[in-house]
Amino acid sequence: MSVKSLLQLILSIIIFFILGGIYFIYFYSGPLKDRLVLDSDVNKLENKKIEKEIISDQEVLDDTTLSNKETITEDNKKDLKINKDENSKKELENKKTTLNKTSTDKIKNLTKEIEYITSNKEGDIFKILAKYGKTNIKNSDILDLEEVNGVIFSPKRSDIHITSDFAEYNYDNQNSQFYRNVVIKYDNKVINCDNLDLQINNNYAIAYNNVEIKDEKSVMKAQVIKLNIITKDIEINSQDKIKIISN
Numbered sequence: 001m002s003v004k005s006l007l008q009l010i011l012s013i014i015i016f017f018i019l020g021g022i023y024f025i026y027f028y029s030g031p032l033k034d035r036l037v038l039d040s041d042v043n044k045l046e047n048k049k050i051e052k053e054i055i056s057d058q059e060v061l062d063d064t065t066l067s068n069k070e071t072i073t074e075d076n077k078k079d080l081k082i083n084k085d086e087n088s089k090k091e092l093e094n095k096k097t098t099l100n101k102t103s104t105d106k107i108k109n110l111t112k113e114i115e116y117i118t119s120n121k122e123g124d125i126f127k128i129l130a131k132y133g134k135t136n137i138k139n140s141d142i143l144d145l146e147e148v149n150g151v152i153f154s155p156k157r158s159d160i161h162i163t164s165d166f167a168e169y170n171y172d173n174q175n176s177q178f179y180r181n182v183v184i185k186y187d188n189k190v191i192n193c194d195n196l197d198l199q200i201n202n203n204y205a206i207a208y209n210n211v212e213i214k215d216e217k218s219v220m221k222a223q224v225i226k227l228n229i230i231t232k233d234i235e236i237n238s239q240d241k242i243k244i245i246s247n
Helices: 003-109
Strands: 111-119 125-135 142-153 160-170 176-186 189-199 204-214 218-228 234-236 243-246
Touching: 111 142, 125 160, 142 176, 160 189, 176 204
Parallel strands: none
Antiparallel strands: 111 125, 125 142, 142 160, 160 176, 176 189, 189 204, 204 218, 218 234, 218 243
């Protein structure tokens, strides 16, 4: 081969490569670049979609967790309410049991239709009756009475009648203390007072607190009087205020 032919061949090859390179650049590199960009965008969209799905799943999970927490809280509230109701019920039952026991003890200690009779050296007989009675908690020698009626009988004098809402009868000395709505009646006199201490062995009855003595002619008011159950004489302390109203 001659040098001229060789040069023509080399030149032809160079021209071929140049034309091929131009063709590739214009017809293949553009679409390839666009495809690469498209693939990148698709990847980005896919990533965003995945991120959204992850965020959505997380929100659902959070909502579920919150709902579970609220459910647990409501369950706890219900449990607390149930426990509180059960404790209140138990406490009420305990109170009822205690009250019933106390009432039972009172009923056991309570005696109906009480009657005691005693006398003094002059032969007077003191009879006390009560609808209810029970032993005093602080002093076993004392009997607490309710709805009380007392009578002092005498073979030589008229009887003395005593009534009150309550009284205390002492076994040891046979004295009695009447209180609340006390009324003493004898002959034509009526004595009203809040308290009356009867000392049967000393033959005295001491009335005090809002004392009022009534008879057919007058009404006398004082704070303290002393009644001799033998002579029926009344002593009034001079220091007490005395008010006499004539009828």
